[in-house]
Amino acid sequence: MLGRMDDPTLITAVKKLSSFGIRAGLTSDKMIQILEAGFTVEDLVRLIDSRLPSENRRDQYLDT
Numbered sequence: 001m002l003g004r005m006d007d008p009t010l011i012t013a014v015k016k017l018s019s020f021g022i023r024a025g026l027t028s029d030k031m032i033q034i035l036e037a038g039f040t041v042e043d044l045v046r047l048i049d050s051r052l053p054s055e056n057r058r059d060q061y062l063d064t
Helices: 008-023 028-036 041-051
Strands: none
Touching: 008 028, 008 041, 028 041
16 A cells, blocks of 8 residues: 655655655656656666665665
8 A cells, every 4th residue: 555645754755765866867757757657666766776876876775
């Protein structure tokens, strides 16, 4: 089930995804187009991650 649009956790997640997408060279409109084309959020995250400079890659933020 999808979260509510006024859910603070969802809003924070969307803001973070948008911020990283912009750092990776994607506009908000482009990210929306990608999702509307049938890509999953996971696909979008992987695309963003692949386009980020190595110092901003997600592996730095994951617990191992």
